[in-house]
Amino acid sequence: MASHRRPKQPSRARVTVLTTAAAAAVALSANAANAAPSEKLSKDEVKAKVDKLYEEAEKATEEYDGAKEKQGKLQKEISTVQDNVARGQEELNKLREGLGSLATAQYRSGGIDPSVQLFLSSNPDDFLDKASTLDQLSSQQVEALKKIQDKQRELAQERDEATDKLKDLAATRTELGNKKKEVQGKLAEAQKLLNTLTAKEKAELAAKQQRADRSSSERVNLGDAPPASGRAAAAFSAAQSKIGSPYVYGASGPSSFDCSGLTSWAYAQAGVSIPRTSQAQANIGTRISSASDLQVGDLVFFFNDLHHVGLYAGNGQILHAPRTGTVVRYESMDTIGGPFMFGVRV
Structure with missing residues (x-):
């Protein structure tokens, strides 16, 4: 007697996996059917694409040259500013040494008066604010202190300038590297296209280029x-x-x-x-x-x-x-x- 038991149904998880796999297979088949086999570019088509890439590379080259020129200028400017800072620091040190000599002389004669103590303050601006109440400051001392103030401000400005130029130099170097990669990428892409040509086609293009170079140099009516x-x-x-x-x-x-x-x-x-x-x-x-x-x-x-x-x-x-x-x-x-x-x- 034949069995009338219902056949076992696949689990829901198994159905999902099978359905997904089937859909993927259909999609792959459709894509394969719709995708035309890649056609080899003709020699003239390759040349046109390569010429376009060379033009783009030349444009990037000019930008690369600009960044390179800017880098050179910034390096010279930074060197000049740093030299100025070094000389300015030497001048400032000499001014402070002069004040130190004055303090030493006063100490030996009985102690440093309040004006000279303020004179040697690390904050000359603060000193001038307070010094207005001190009658014992001579005009020579005030003039010396103002020279220190001016030199300190000048050095601060030059250091800020050097810092800004160093940041600009870093950004320019990054730009230079990016432009170099862009040029190299365009040239590599052009070479890749040229490599798709047969040896005969490459020879024909090379011969054509050589003829152009020779004719333009030998038979030009200026x-x-x-x-x-x-x-x-x-x-x-x-x-x-x-x-x-x-x-x-x-x-x-x-x-x-x-x-x-x-x-x-x-x-x-x-x-x-x-x-x-x-x-x-x-x-x-x-x-x-x-x-x-x-x-x-x-x-x-x-x-x-x-x-x-x-x-x-x-x-x-x-x-x-x-x-x-x-x-x-x-x-x-x-x-x-x-x-x-x-x-x-x-």
């Missing part, structure tokens, strides 16, 4: 535009001597350069000191709004945030350090990748 000035001519000549030198972020010569590193180095060879970064260089000299008014040696700025700068070479060409993977070379202003904003005549 026309006959005059230099903006004698020093502009000297700066341009110095930059010409570096054609073929590699772009390296943060570099300012003499063997490698970033964009503003080249322009600041070139003008330094002409005996002219200009700021280190492109944004700071944009705020010097005389602004030239129209490209048709540019002369050889003028600084030329590109992109809305002014993160790229070069030297005008004539005939619509500039001499510059373009970006990672390139060398110092001539290039048409129309192929920079960003709009011409204005020029600056130094």
Whole structure:
């Protein structure tokens, strides 16, 4: 006789586990079905993405250069303030030694009078408040005490200044480290994309870049535009001597350069000191709004945030350090990748 017992039902906990597992399996299956297999980017697509990353790296490089320049200035300023504090402390010690000699002389002659006791107080301000009631203070003593007061105030201000600058230096060093990581991250990302190319594709891109570097250096018609000035001519000549030198972020010569590193180095060879970064260089000299008014040696700025700068070479060409993977070379202003904003005549 067949058994009519009801089959045993699974426990509620087991049902929950099975239901969750089934739902997860369905979700995974759906995602797998919807996710298209990753397609390999073409050589041109990789190049476009890499060029964009290099542009972003150059922008971060200018910010890195700015932080580096600020760090150097702060270190010099801190050193100067600390030297001033040290000299001021020596002067203060000598003033106090003079008061100590006065106290010693009075002690030997019969004791230190109240005025001198207050004179040696650790709080000269408190002394002056009380000293107004002491007739025995001489004008010479009052003058000496005021010198101590002035020196103490001066030292306090200089110490506060040094403290503020040290805090600013610490913040600048942090910023410098962050910008360096940002640049390195962009370059690493670009290299990762390049690594997805085949050996043949890499060779083709490298050959194309080499042809661009050679052609821009060997067969460029610069026309006959005059230099903006004698020093502009000297700066341009110095930059010409570096054609073929590699772009390296943060570099300012003499063997490698970033964009503003080249322009600041070139003008330094002409005996002219200009700021280190492109944004700071944009705020010097005389602004030239129209490209048709540019002369050889003028600084030329590109992109809305002014993160790229070069030297005008004539005939619509500039001499510059373009970006990672390139060398110092001539290039048409129309192929920079960003709009011409204005020029600056130094």
